[in-house]
Amino acid sequence: MNDHYLKKLDRVTAILTQLQSKPIVRAQDLAQKFDVSVRTIYRDIKTLENAGIPIIGEAGSGYSLMDGYKLPPVMFTKEEVLSFIAAEKLMQKFLHESLGSHYQTAMEKVRSVLKYSDKNLIENIEKQIDVFNYHAKTEDNLRNVIPIILESIAEKKQLTMEYKTMDSKISTRTIEAVGVFFEFNYWYIWAYCLLRNDFRQFRVDRILQIIKTQNSFLQEYGQINEYKRNGDGNKTKVRLLVDRKIINYLANSKKYYGLIEEVDTENGVELTFETEWINDGFPRWLITFADYATILEPESLQVKLHDLIHKISNKHT
Structure with a gap:
């Protein structure tokens, strides 16, 4: 052939x-x-x-x-089997616990259709792969919380929930969930909040109670990555000149804080951001490498950083 x-x-x-x-x-x-x-x-x-x-x-x-047509169990290549093992190790560390039992059941079904030789392959190799996660695992107040959220998205039904805010206040919200995402060791919902009439993100481990209602969404939504990328439009342009010897240490965080351009100059690396966290999050991140950075704009960020440093200095002197 x-x-x-x-x-x-x-x-x-x-x-x-x-x-x-x-x-x-x-x-x-x-x-x-x-x-x-x-x-x-x-x-x-x-x-x-x-x-x-x-x-x-x-x-x-x-x-x-044709609906109802059944095919024999699919057969996997050796490379696909090995990829399952690596994926399972990742899922054990990062999969949300409300999905863990469902994923384990799914993997058992996958294993059941493997050839005998592939089952031996899994047994011999799975103990040779590990994923080291140094972050403490978050604990949820509810079981099956993410499946409920995903069902609401698929069915386009509103959710009502009791939510504990960062200052430990309990708030009741009605939301239309756009999607879920994992970031910095936490699972979040990205949703339209009917109380605030705006998009918000909610940490899943802070949900105390959640109910899928029979009320349909009031509007249509796009893909979650579109909202995470575009935000709500209330952004401030920031330009920093950073010493190039520390630029590699900012590889992941600079994108999170809204990096849109990076230019290598004679005096260092010029970074341009569009950030929604100009009042608190951005200056607190900047202070971690402020001795290697010069604020080019806006001037208001210089004032915020100065005030933050002064506040820290007063507290620890």
């Missing part, structure tokens, strides 16, 4: 996997994924139909498997 037919066999098999995992698949998306023409995808779909796979749809729209 020549390379052409091997590539076609791999692609047709992969298309079948796509049909199994998604409610509808567009030919254009498949063509882009496999780097072939749409016409080639049409021929591949015809190959599957000729093999007896009941596919619903037609050229120009989308394809799906």
Whole structure:
């Protein structure tokens, strides 16, 4: 069998996997994924139909498997099996505990369809992979909190919750959840808050009670990364000149605080930010390397940093 037919066999098999995992698949998306023409995808779909796979749809729209059609258990390559082991180790450290038991059940199902040799491979290699996490694990007040949130997003139903703020006050909120995200060792909800009439993020471990209502969303929302990237528009431009010998130590945090441009100059590295935390978060971050940085703009940040340093100095003298 020549390379052409091997590539076609791999692609047709992969298309079948796509049909199994998604409610509808567009030919254009498949063509882009496999780097072939749409016409080639049409021929591949015809190959599957000729093999007896009941596919619903037609050229120009989308394809799906006939409802109720069952396929034999999928087989995994050795490389895929090894990737499962590494992913499982990561999930054990970072997966939210409300999803942990569900993930474990899913992995048991995956293991059940592995060949005997692959099961031996897992047994021999899984103790040789570990993920070291030096942050304390957060504890939730509720069980199954993230599944409830995800259900509300899928069904577009509002949530009501009791939430403990940073100053330990209890607040009752009605929200329309856009998505969940993991950042700096905490899980958060990004949501539209009906109390504040604005977007807010809520730390999941501070939720004391949560209920999915039967009230539908009042508006449509985009993808969570669009909101995290764009914010609410109330941003301040900041320019810093930073000593290049410490720039590598800011590799991750500078993006979190809104880095939009980085220019290497004769006098150091000029960093430009658009930040929403000009009043508190940004100056507190800046103070950690302020002896290696010069504030180019805005002047108000110089005042905030000076006041913060003065406050710290008075407290510890």
